[in-house]
Amino acid sequence: MDIVIGEIAKESFIVSPSTKCEEVYMTFEKETAIEGIVVCSDRQPVGLVMKTHFFQRLSIKYGFDLFMKRTIDLVMDQEILIVDYSLSLTEVSSLAMSRKLEHLYDAVIVTKDNTFFGIVSIRELIMKLSEIQIRNARYSNPLTGLPGNNVIKETLQEVLTYKRFSVLYIDIDSFKAFNDTYGFSKGDELIKETAMILTDSVMVTENEPSFIGHIGGDDFIATIPHYHYQSICENIIAGFTDSLKIFYSQEDLLQGYVTGVSRQGVFEKLPLASISIAVIHNRKRAITSLEQLSLESAKVKSCCKTIKNSVYLTLDDFDDQTKELTLIGREYLP
Numbered sequence: 169m170d171i172v173i174g175e176i177a178k179e180s181f182i183v184s185p186s187t188k189c190e191e192v193y194m195t196f197e198k199e200t201a202i203e204g205i206v207v208c209s210d211r212q213p214v215g216l217v218m219k220t221h222f223f224q225r226l227s228i229k230y231g232f233d234l235f236m237k238r239t240i241d242l243v244m245d246q247e248i249l250i251v252d253y254s255l256s257l258t259e260v261s262s263l264a265m266s267r268k269l270e271h272l273y274d275a276v277i278v279t280k281d282n283t284f285f286g287i288v289s290i291r292e293l294i295m296k297l298s299e300i301q302i303r304n305a306r307y308s309n310p311l312t313g314l315p316g317n318n319v320i321k322e323t324l325q326e327v328l329t330y331k332r333f334s335v336l337y338i339d340i341d342s343f344k345a346f347n348d349t350y351g352f353s354k355g356d357e358l359i360k361e362t363a364m365i366l367t368d369s370v371m372v373t374e375n376e377p378s379f380i381g382h383i384g385g386d387d388f389i390a391t392i393p394h395y396h397y398q399s400i401c402e403n404i405i406a407g408f409t410d411s412l413k414i415f416y417s418q419e420d421l422l423q424g425y426v427t428g429v430s431r432q433g434v435f436e437k438l439p440l441a442s443i444s445i446a447v448i449h450n451r452k453r454a455i456t457s458l459e460q461l462s463l464e465s466a467k468v469k470s471c472c473k474t475i476k477n478s479v480y481l482t483l484d485d486f487d488d489q490t491k492e493l494t495l496i497g498r499e500y501l502p
Contacts, residue, residue, distance in 0.1 A: 173260045174253030176296050177278040177286030181205045185214060185241035192217055192240050193226070203289055204275040207244045211283045215244030218274050247271055253280040257297055264290060309382035311356060312363035320381040320389055324458055327379075327391045334397045334449040336480075337465050338366065338404070340386035341473065345438035349426045350415065358415050358441065359386060365407035366390060369400050401445050401480035408443040409478060416440060444472035445480035453483070 181195055185207055192205060196219050207215035217240060225243055226232050235243055249267060251260050264276055275287040307318045315323070327333045340362060347355040366380050370390045379391045392400065413421065420426050425437040446468035448461060455461055468481050475481075 171257050171296065171300065172253060173251055173255050173257055173276070173288060173293075174278055174280060174285060176257075176292060177253070177288050178292075180275075180287040182208045182284065183217075183240060185209055185239060185244075187240045188236070189238055189240055189243055190236040192222065193236065196222065204287060206277055206284060206287060207240060208284050213248065213250055213277045213279065213284050215241065215246050216248045216274060216277065217244050221245060245271065245274065248277055249274070250277045250279055253278055253285055257293065257300070260288070261293060261297055264293065309384070312360055312382045314363055314380055314382035314388070316382060317384070320383065321458070323379050323381065323391060324389075324461065327393075328456060328458070328461070330393050332394050332450065334392050334395055334447055335461065335465070336370075336390040336392070336397060336401070337446040337448070337469055338362075338388040338390065339444045339446075339469065339472070341442045341444055341478075342439045343386040343441055345426055345428050346415070346441045348428050349420075354415060358411075361411050361414075362386075362388065362408060362443070365404060365411065369403040369407060372400075395449055395451050397447050397449065397480075397482075401447065404445065405443055405478045405480065412440060439476060442476070442478040444469070444475070444478065446472050447480055447482040449482065 181199065181202060183192060183195075183205055187207075195205065196202065202219070204216055204218045206213050207217060222243065226235060247268070249263060249271075251263065260276060265272070267274070273290045275289050276293065277287055278285045304315060304319070307316050308314060309316050324335070327335065340358070343355065343358070346358060363380075363382065366388055370378050370380050370392065372378075377393055381389045383389055390400075416426075420440065425439055427435070428438050429435050446465050448455065448464050448468065455464065464483060468483060468485075471485075472479055472481050
């Protein structure tokens with residue numbers, strides 16, 4: 169999951185607009201490691217003094233004598249990038265790189281609850297993004313590029329701390345029959361297409377900590393920090409169902425099956441691929457461990473498998489008293 173900018177923000181020297189330039193100069197001379205000082209009025213950022221820009225100002229003819237006794241608000245940069253603590257590194261990077269050339273390497277100012285929190289240098293931002301990209305590449309599924317099991321486990325542990333969450337376990341049913349009929353290359357294409365459908369359906373809000381992972385084979389997982397899973401599931405199923413027109417022959421689509429050898433070794437009619445989504449959420453029951461999440465999902469996934477066509481089911485579809493499936497709807501024909 170994308171790290172938010174506030175997690176890498178560092179404390180910064182702050183001064184008021186009425187601070188004399190000579191005081192800022194002395195701070196830069198004494199604290200050689202700092203690159204910038206934030207100008208705040210009542211903890212609200214109003215300007216930024218980057219060391220390089222400040223010393224350039226002083227280096228012009230008579231600059232030292234001209235500015236040293238004057239207040240910093242006459243020298244500070246007012247074209248500053250201020251972002252909220254919760255903004256992702258990716259979003260901040262995009263905003264930072266779209267600035268004017270002369271401000272491209274200025275520090276990013278971070279606020280929390282509309283109050284100054286800290287700063288992030290462009291160097292730190294780039295290094296953290298690179299670290300995340302390398303890590304994601306190392307643990308990603310080579311076929312889809314989606315995060316694999318190590319990242320999935322870490323993400324689920326974080327998701328379990330959310331006040332609201334829904335976890336979607338996604339599985340392509342009758343995938344073996346498709347592979348046997350059309351070959352592994354086509355099977356890989358169907359998996360990659362499914363990954364794109366999931367991305368388009370789940371990752372709809374940039375600043376929302378949603379997640380998609382590839383468990384392996386034809387199994388995927390997605391998490392969302394809310395309970396609005398219905399439309400997401402319906403979009404996934406609609407997209408997957410529509411994509412079958414690309415992967416199956418017109419003849420197979422019309423007859424609604426392929427012929428092949430079943431897992432039991434019997435030559436028979438086999439259904440077309442469909443998609444099952446088992447949804448686990450914490451709206452009505454507390455889910456606090458990966459073991460509990462796994463047990464609940466196994467129950468729902470097993471019921472999904474009994475339904476011929478694409479479907480999504482949740483724990484809400486089970487009667488709390490009988491533990492039996494009480495609602496079987498939402499089936500989608502190819």
